[in-house]
Amino acid sequence: MPNLQDIKRRINSVKSTQKITKAMKMVAAAKLRRAQESIIKARPYAHRMRDLVNNLATRAELDLHPLLGKGDEQGPVGLLIVTGDRGLCGAFNSNIVQRALLAANTEKEAGREVQLTMVGRKGAELLARRYGSLHATYDGVMDRSPFEEAGQIVSEMARGFTVGEVGEVFCIYNEFKSAISQTVTVERLLPFEPEPIKEGTAVIDYLYEPSSTAVFDTLLTRHLQIQMHRILFESAASEHGARMTAMDSATTNAGEMIDRLTLQYNRARQDAITTQLIEVVSGSEAL
Amino acid sequence: MADGNIIVELFAPGHDPVRLDAAAVMVPGAAGVFTVLPGHTSLLSNITPGVLIAQQADGESEFYAVHGGFAEVMDDRVTVLTDLLEHGATLDKARAEAAQEKARARIRKAHERQEFAAAEAALARATARLQAHAREEY
Numbered sequence: 001m002p003n004l005q006d007i008k009r010r011i012n013s014v015k016s017t018q019k020i021t022k023a024m025k026m027v028a029a030a031k032l033r034r035a036q037e038s039i040i041k042a043r044p045y046a047h048r049m050r051d052l053v054n055n056l057a058t059r060a061e062l063d064l065h066p067l068l069g070k071g072d073e074q075g076p077v078g079l080l081i082v083t084g085d086r087g088l089c090g091a092f093n094s095n096i097v098q099r100a101l102l103a104a105n106t107e108k109e110a111g112r113e114v115q116l117t118m119v120g121r122k123g124a125e126l127l128a129r130r131y132g133s134l135h136a137t138y139d140g141v142m143d144r145s146p147f148e149e150a151g152q153i154v155s156e157m158a159r160g161f162t163v164g165e166v167g168e169v170f171c172i173y174n175e176f177k178s179a180i181s182q183t184v185t186v187e188r189l190l191p192f193e194p195e196p197i198k199e200g201t202a203v204i205d206y207l208y209e210p211s212s213t214a215v216f217d218t219l220l221t222r223h224l225q226i227q228m229h230r231i232l233f234e235s236a237a238s239e240h241g242a243r244m245t246a247m248d249s250a251t252t253n254a255g256e257m258i259d260r261l262t263l264q265y266n267r268a269r270q271d272a273i274t275t276q277l278i279e280v281v282s283g284s285e286a287l
Numbered sequence: 288m289a290d291g292n293i294i295v296e297l298f299a300p301g302h303d304p305v306r307l308d309a310a311a312v313m314v315p316g317a318a319g320v321f322t323v324l325p326g327h328t329s330l331l332s333n334i335t336p337g338v339l340i341a342q343q344a345d346g347e348s349e350f351y352a353v354h355g356g357f358a359e360v361m362d363d364r365v366t367v368l369t370d371l372l373e374h375g376a377t378l379d380k381a382r383a384e385a386a387q388e389k390a391r392a393r394i395r396k397a398h399e400r401q402e403f404a405a406a407e408a409a410l411a412r413a414t415a416r417l418q419a420h421a422r423e424e425y
Contacts, residue, residue, distance in 0.1 A: 045304075052368065207331070218333055229300075
């Protein structure tokens with residue numbers, strides 16, 4: 001049986017851990033609320049942009065711009081994996097890494113080369129250990145200016161696609177559903193997906209102003225940047241949600257542990273008193 | 288197709304989408320302002336900082352300052368994706384005027400091409416805001 005001093009120390013240590021997890025939970029909740037607001041406001045614009053570009057891919061002549069290219073479904077595949085920079089958020093990072101490994105291995109078995117690009121320090125560490133070489137890593141993205149960073153990430157990706165280094169680009173990230181639920185989502189960023197043409201409708205190309213090249217140049221790069229920006233926000237909101245849930249259960253667990261240890265402490269104290277009493281009683285009887 | 292209304296939808300990051308019914312829409316395209324009436328052909332245009340005017344059938348108009356982006360016209364539906372969207376009535380006139388002054392001063396002092404371009408863009412934004420606020424027709 002551990003002595004009283006030991007139990008007391010453990011109780012205090014668990015209590016201070018609980019204080020930390022509680023504080024982290026509050027911080028995550030506050031950040032989540034802000035992140036949730038920004039993702040909800042960012043979605044309509046980003047989704048409409050995606051519809052517009054897909055629509056464009058249906059109508060426009062695909063050889064008008066390198067980014068409109070059909071890609072190569074057998075060629076090398078680029079995987080863009082978005083994780084968090086920090087840990088202590090439950091299965092958030094490992095879920096993504098697992099999904100990424102699965103995707104990478106499936107593509108490899110199909111005989112395709114795989115190029116991994118990581119956003120987020122935590123996932124990069126995990127994946128570098130379990131997979132090996134990474135094409136590029138970005139970290140601290142949300143701490144700096146996410147919009148500029150999104151632009152950099154996609155411009156490297158677009159370059160790879162236009163020179164034929166990769167035939168397709170997929171993004172794997174956590175899509176924000178609610179504070180307690182995030183879904184790992186795989187989304188194809190490049191090539192764009194032309195919408196299926198409804199039967200009996202004529203497909204007419206747009207008129208472009210000032211010119212098709214000018215519109216494509218700005219629209220397509222802008223579109224990629226916006227989508228990346230949205231994905232970064234989805235992932236950030238998911239991370240805060242995951243951290244809040246994880247820290248909430250950590251706080252509950254710590255509470256249970258304190259209760260158990262307190263019970264143990266009281267029992268040990270009672271035992272000690274009983275032993276002392278017996279000693280006193282048997283001592284006086286012996287006189 | 289030639290009669291009825293046009294549906295105008297305005298989107299900007301961080302802004303709730305705006306949906307309007309209009310009889311005619313004036314859009315500040317990169318190749319000049321164009322007016323969309325029902326039955327307009329499909330069009331995709333870059334837009335510059337300027338004022339978007341949605342004229343309702345009863346003669347009333349809504350003024351929005353838009354700051355660059357894209358406009359899509361298809362099937363009597365105008366979709367505008369802009370970087371920044373501001374409703375004319377909610378704009379702060381004094382602030383826009385100050386910004387316009389500041390941008391003009393910067394243009395006069397600008398030496399490098401980049402500096403000049405940034406100042407010009409700022410001036411265009413401030414002017415668009417003022418026009419939207421003043422409900423200035425094209």
